[in-house]
Amino acid sequence: MSRLLLHICCAPCAIYPVETLRAEGVELMGYFYPHNIHPYTECLRRRETLEGYAEAIGLRVIYERGFDLTGFLRRAAFRESHRCLPCYHDRLRSAALVARRGRFDAFSTTLLYSRFQKHDDIREIGESVSKATGVPFHYADFRAGWDRGVAESRRMGLYRQQYCGCIYSERERYYRDGPAVNSAARNNGSAASEPEAD
Numbered sequence: 001m002s003r004l005l006l007h008i009c010c011a012p013c014a015i016y017p018v019e020t021l022r023a024e025g026v027e028l029m030g031y032f033y034p035h036n037i038h039p040y041t042e043c044l045r046r047r048e049t050l051e052g053y054a055e056a057i058g059l060r061v062i063y064e065r066g067f068d069l070t071g072f073l074r075r076a077a078f079r080e081s082h083r084c085l086p087c088y089h090d091r092l093r094s095a096a097l098v099a100r101r102g103r104f105d106a107f108s109t110t111l112l113y114s115r116f117q118k119h120d121d122i123r124e125i126g127e128s129v130s131k132a133t134g135v136p137f138h139y140a141d142f143r144a145g146w147d148r149g150v151a152e153s154r155r156m157g158l159y160r161q162q163y164c165g166c167i168y169s170e171r172e173r174y175y176r177d178g179p180a181v182n183s184a185a186r187n188n189g190s191a192a193s194e195p196e197a198d
């Protein structure tokens with residue numbers, strides 16, 4: 001059985017990848033990265049939702065410490081329209097480094113579950129990070145389980161957020177008359193950006 005570290009953006013997006021990987025006999029541990037989820041109260045809410053979900057299904061999760069809002073904004077400054085790619089990179093690289101320290105066989109991400117993320121870019125960045133860190137990237141197209149994940153998250157009563165994560169995506173969610181910095185990000189990300197309320 002292989003050991004895999006799964007970057008988890010939020011609990012609803014984790015449901016289908018966790019079910020699938022466990023069914024394949026993979027030994028899983030989750031990894032939560034907080035720095036791209038704004039404001040802090042939203043980050044806490046997503047983390048608490050993940051904690052409850054993880055406890056319910058017996059999944060151990062590593063929670064990255066801190067809340068580096070300043071670092072995130074500095075990296076996004078002056079390249080806001082392309083901010084998602086470095087954001088993916090930061091999250092996947094962090095996951096890979098944690099996986100390397102923990103001697104996991106591979107790392108992956110629940111970002112591959114979302115129908116609204118830039119799927120091909122995530123795959124490409126995951127493979128690039130893999131080459132740089134020496135940790136294999138487990139690619140799977142989890143989008144096939146979108147409906148299953150949405151239904152199960154509702155059945156479990158999980159909190160389903162309405163924007164991807166960063167403060168820019170929050171603005172694009174609620175300030176629809178304003179200039180969209182990244183139209184893809186409006187519905188980017190987590191299951192939660194899918195029209196529940198959309």
Ligand code: SF4
Pocket residue numbers: 036037083084085087088164165166167168169185188189
């Ligand atoms: S919209 Fe989502 S993926 Fe893009 S920068 Fe913001 S948090 Fe990251």
